Amino acid sequence: MDTKTAIVYYSAHHGNTKRLLDAIKKEDLSIKLIDVTKTPIFDLSEYKRLGVASGIYYSGFSQEIYQFMENNLPAGKQVFALYTAGILRKGYTRDVQIIAEHKKCVYLGEYGCRGYDTMGPIKFIGGINLHHPTQEEILKAVIWYRSITPNDAF
Ligand SMILES: Cc1cc2nc3c(=O)[nH]c(=O)nc-3n(C[C@H](O)[C@H](O)[C@H](O)COP(=O)(O)O)c2cc1C
Known part of the structure; x- marks a missing residue:
């Protein structure tokens, strides 16, 4: 059935992004979460939309x-x-949008927020x-x- 959502994710630093997905999946148990590090190849033909999360x-x-x-x-x-x-700043999804456009897909938009960060020297001040x-x-x-999937039943 062509009504479903799959979300592929990479959340290796602190699992920050995965926390957003776990909450979304709690609302809609039909969502398929795909860990890209374990499943790099996946048949999306039966899905209506793909979320990318990172x-x-x-x-x-x-x-x-x-x-x-x-x-x-x-x-x-x-x-x-x-x-x-x-x-937080604009432009992080630019390449996602370019690939989606090349693939003749419809880009629905994005949600981004801050995540705990201990990358590089900032780890010495606790991140x-x-x-x-x-x-x-x-x-x-x-x-x-919910706002981008108004016709889906929860
Ligand atoms: C190798 C590396 C590179 C990063 N580069 C950026 C960056 O360019 N801009 C930024 O705002 N945050 C950067 N961060 C911080 C992460 O985006 C942030 O901690 C994010 O919440 C990690 O998500 P995750 O826990 O789902 O992997 C970087 C973190 C790591 C480990």
Whole structure:
């Protein structure tokens, strides 16, 4: 059936991004979560939309996520993006959108929030964004997901 959502994720730093997905999946148990490090190849033909979710690494999504889209995303699907980052700014989903466009998919939008970050020297000061994503940021991700899937039954 062509009504379902799959979300492929890479959340290796602190599991920050995965926390958003776990909350979204709690709301909609039919969502298929795909850990890209374990499942780089996946048949998406029966899915209506693909979510891509990642911590931000060097100003973009994980390379594995891009590779997954290149290898598995059929034309005509809906695509949305979720991320957590040390520092919020625009542009992190640029390459996701480019690949989705090349694949003739429809880009639904994105949700991003801050995530605990201990990358590089900042680990010596205990990192930044301790306790992020917060419960409020997680709830906002769920509400945002509902807003892009208004016709799905929860
Ligand atoms: C190797 C590495 C590179 C990172 N690069 C960036 C970056 O360019 N911009 C940013 O805002 N955060 C950066 N971060 C911080 C992560 O995006 C942030 O901690 C995120 O919440 C990690 O998500 P995860 O726990 O789901 O992997 C980086 C973290 C790591 C480990």
